[in-house]
Amino acid sequence: xxxxxxxxxxxxxxxxxxxVDSVAEQIGAPPKPDMGQLAFPCFPLAKERRSAPPKIAxxxxxxxxxxxxxxIVAIKAVGPYVNAFVDGAAAARAVLPEVLGRGAxxxxxxxxxxxxxxxxxxxxxxxxPFGIHHLRSTVIGHALVGLLTASGYRPVGINHLGDWGxxxxxxxAIWEKKGDExxxxxxxxxxxxxxxxxxxxxxxxxxxxxxxxxDRFKKLEDGDPECRRLWxxxxxxxxxxxxxxxxxxxxxxxxxxxESFYEDRMGAVLDELESKGLLKESDDATVVDLEEYELxxxxxxxxxxxxxxxxxxxxxxxxxxxxxxxxxxxxxxxxAQALHFAQMKKVLELMGRTWHDRVDHIPFGMMRFADRKMxxxxxxxxxxxxxxxxxxxxxxxTIVAGANEKGRENPDDLDELAHAIGVxxxxxxxxxxxxxxxxxxxxxxxxxxxxxxxxxxxxxxxRIGSMVAKAERAMSTVAVGTDEARTLAEGIDAxxxxxxxxxxxxxxxxxxxxxxxxxxxxxxxxxxxxKLLEIAARFSTLYSNRDWKVLSDDEATTDARLALARATRQxxxxxxxxxxxxxxxxx
RNA sequence: GUCCCCGUAGCUCAGCUGGAUAGAGCAUCGGAUUUCUAAUCCGACGGUCGCAGGUUCAAGUCCUGCCGGGGACGCCA
Numbered sequence: 041x042x043x044x045x046x047x048x049x050x051x052x053x054x055x056x057x058x059x060v061d062s063v064a065e066q067i068g069a070p071p072k073p074d075m076g077q078l079a080f081p082c083f084p085l086a087k088e089r090r091s092a093p094p095k096i097a098x099x100x101x102x103x104x105x106x107x108x109x110x111x112i113v114a115i116k117a118v119g120p121y122v123n124a125f126v127d128g129a130a131a132a133r134a135v136l137p138e139v140l141g142r143g144a145x146x147x148x149x150x151x152x153x154x155x156x157x158x159x160x161x162x163x164x165x166x167x168x169p170f171g172i173h174h175l176r177s178t179v180i181g182h183a184l185v186g187l188l189t190a191s192g193y194r195p196v197g198i199n200h201l202g203d204w205g206x207x208x209x210x211x212x213a214i215w216e217k218k219g220d221e222x223x224x225x226x227x228x229x230x231x232x233x234x235x236x237x238x239x240x241x242x243x244x245x246x247x248x249x250x251x252x253x254x255d256r257f258k259k260l261e262d263g264d265p266e267c268r269r270l271w272x273x274x275x276x277x278x279x280x281x282x283x284x285x286x287x288x289x290x291x292x293x294x295x296x297x298x299e300s301f302y303e304d305r306m307g308a309v310l311d312e313l314e315s316k317g318l319l320k321e322s323d324d325a326t327v328v329d330l331e332e333y334e335l336x337x338x339x340x341x342x343x344x345x346x347x348x349x350x351x352x353x354x355x356x357x358x359x360x361x362x363x364x365x366x367x368x369x370x371x372x373x374x375x376a377q378a379l380h381f382a383q384m385k386k387v388l389e390l391m392g393r394t395w396h397d398r399v400d401h402i403p404f405g406m407m408r409f410a411d412r413k414m415x416x417x418x419x420x421x422x423x424x425x426x427x428x429x430x431x432x433x434x435x436x437x438t439i440v441a442g443a444n445e446k447g448r449e450n451p452d453d454l455d456e457l458a459h460a461i462g463v464x465x466x467x468x469x470x471x472x473x474x475x476x477x478x479x480x481x482x483x484x485x486x487x488x489x490x491x492x493x494x495x496x497x498x499x500x501x502x503r504i505g506s507m508v509a510k511a512e513r514a515m516s517t518v519a520v521g522t523d524e525a526r527t528l529a530e531g532i533d534a535x536x537x538x539x540x541x542x543x544x545x546x547x548x549x550x551x552x553x554x555x556x557x558x559x560x561x562x563x564x565x566x567x568x569x570x571k572l573l574e575i576a577a578r579f580s581t582l583y584s585n586r587d588w589k590v591l592s593d594d595e596a597t598t599d600a601r602l603a604l605a606r607a608t609r610q611x612x613x614x615x616x617x618x619x620x621x622x623x624x625x626x627x
Numbered sequence: 628g629u630c631c632c633c634g635u636a637g638c639u640c641a642g643c644u645g646g647a648u649a650g651a652g653c654a655u656c657g658g659a660u661u662u663c664u665a666a667u668c669c670g671a672c673g674g675u676c677g678c679a680g681g682u683u684c685a686a687g688u689c690c691u692g693c694c695g696g697g698g699a700c701g702c703c704a
Contacts, residue, residue, distance in 0.1 A: 489666050574651095
């Protein structure tokens with residue numbers, strides 16, 4: 041679409057007396073396809089020309105009527121707009137060879153220039169179960185890593201584990217009273233959670249426990265061997281459990297150092313803050329006063345001298361800058377922490393870090409729960425692992441029921457298939473909406489496989505796959521992503537794809553690249569998710585039409601439609617891959 | 628109290644830097660399969676875009692105020 045918009049703008053620009061770029065920017069899409077594919081609004085011209093917009097539109101259309109513009113079949117005034125009608129055959133000729141020629145690389149580019157971009161995501165607190173509320177950061181962050189990769193960056197996925205802080209003091213405090221290593225080995229994280237809950241129960245009657253906890257964290261920070269040993273044990277037990285979830289989701293990190301990694305790097309930060317005169321004592325704690333920037337007061341050291349979240353994040357930011365020299369550093373962390381990151385950026389600025397504005401908090405809305413009955417094995421918490429397992433089980437049921445109904449055998453890769461579908465459903469469900477929205481967890485929605493869902497996209501890709509497998513043509517067997525595929529696609533009879541529905545599909549496929557760029561700029565995976573739904577829907581409309589069969593005796597038609605179908609599949613596969621969603625070969 | 632996010636169809640959401648008759652999915656109702664997978668498709672129903680002002684040729688989109696929901700605001704992370 042971009043290419044035709046450009047072309048249209050080039051011809052319009054001299055007529056309206058402004059440059060091509062600004063004209064191109066004004067060109068939009070008409071509300072209905074029978075009004076054309078491109079629309080130039082004439083309202084802004086009305087004042088300078090002292091004429092009515094529809095009249096101007098008519099004049100411009102008149103002036104362009106005689107001009108041959110490759111790929112554009114007609115230019116008409118439609119009310120106050122000058123609309124261009126893109127030639128479906130030309131669009132197909134332009135787009136399909138590119139998709140089939142580039143294959144898995146279609147839509148991608150190297151605009152990122154190989155720059156490293158740290159992406160801080162998931163980052164669960166150890167010693168606490170991996171709840172469904174961790175899904176958002178985990179899945180959005182993972183998608184951003186994929187999108188950045190597709191844009192030519194080298195993202196560095198960082199799992200900034202919450203493995204340091206007073207919470208471990210709490211755990212150590214209760215451990216002294218009740219700790220049982222055998223139970224820990226047997227029950228794992230559930231036991232840690234139980235201890236944590238018990239600590240908070242006891243604290244209600246005995247508030248002094250919180251002081252004990254703070255003291256134990258201080259001991260931990262000061263290197264007490266027993267505290268260290270226990271802390272490491274808690275960490276290992278937790279990590280082993282998180283790993284199961286990451287395996288289910290197919291996520292791996294480039295770097296899993298947590299907050300504890302920075303314990304010996306905070307001193308330098310504090311010293312620098314001190315030497316730059318940024319520190320202040322306040323109620324016996326050490327703070328950076330940001331009141332004049334309307335960012336409140338940022339605590340960097342507690343009364344007892346131990347450190348805080350911000351202190352560690354400052355050290356981590358510095359470490360990342362030193363390690364990666366990033367054009368941008370992403371923190372996929374809930375919107376509730378907006379103030380924390382604003383403070384962090386401001387402190388970095390005050391420290392003279394020129395790169396402070398490359399630090400980018402990517403907030404997302406909260407996950408809430410409609411009621412408390414949805415709880416699973418650990419009190420009030422819904423475990424992400426349980427949700428995934430449930431989705432996979434339901435996917436399996438669906439596959440088996442479907443096979444039954446059609447009198448077929450179960451597929452031999454049943455479990456693998458169920459896994460891809462179940463996980464795809466859960467992941468896509470989280471990615472399809474703008475990330476800043478709060479979401480209310482709803483089993484029914486998460487486990488839905490129909491409509492605007494991951495399985496819908498997977499299904500669309502899968503049915504194309506098996507249809508193509510039935511065709512016995514060069515166009516169906518040639519490997520995509522090769523020059524041969526490109527050449528074959530260039531050779532199709534594009535006139536076969538000149539219809540309105542085909543054109544809309546081709547333009548949607550062509551739009552994938554633009555959606556990628558917008559998604560990366562805005563750090564918003566849903567923009568790609570939306571485009572994928574559009575592509576799938578446009579294809580499904582064609583595919584369900586009984587008068588539109590891909591495979592037929594007419595070789596020219598068959599090859600043209602095969603090229604279109606394969607391009608559709610490729611676009612879906614690529615986009616889903618960026619989002620971190622697997623695409624099964626068959627469903 | 629101050630600040631941030633959200634408010635669009637019964638439900639869940641799109642709506643690009645303001646542009647034509649506000650679009651999808653789910654739900655409900657009605658259809659479509661002897662031929663490429665019905666996890667699909669087609670159609671119907673369904674909207675004072677929270678409210679009130681303002682800016683503009685043009686406002687769901689920008690500004691102000693108010694209402695409603697969520698969140699943040701020093702010794703948790």
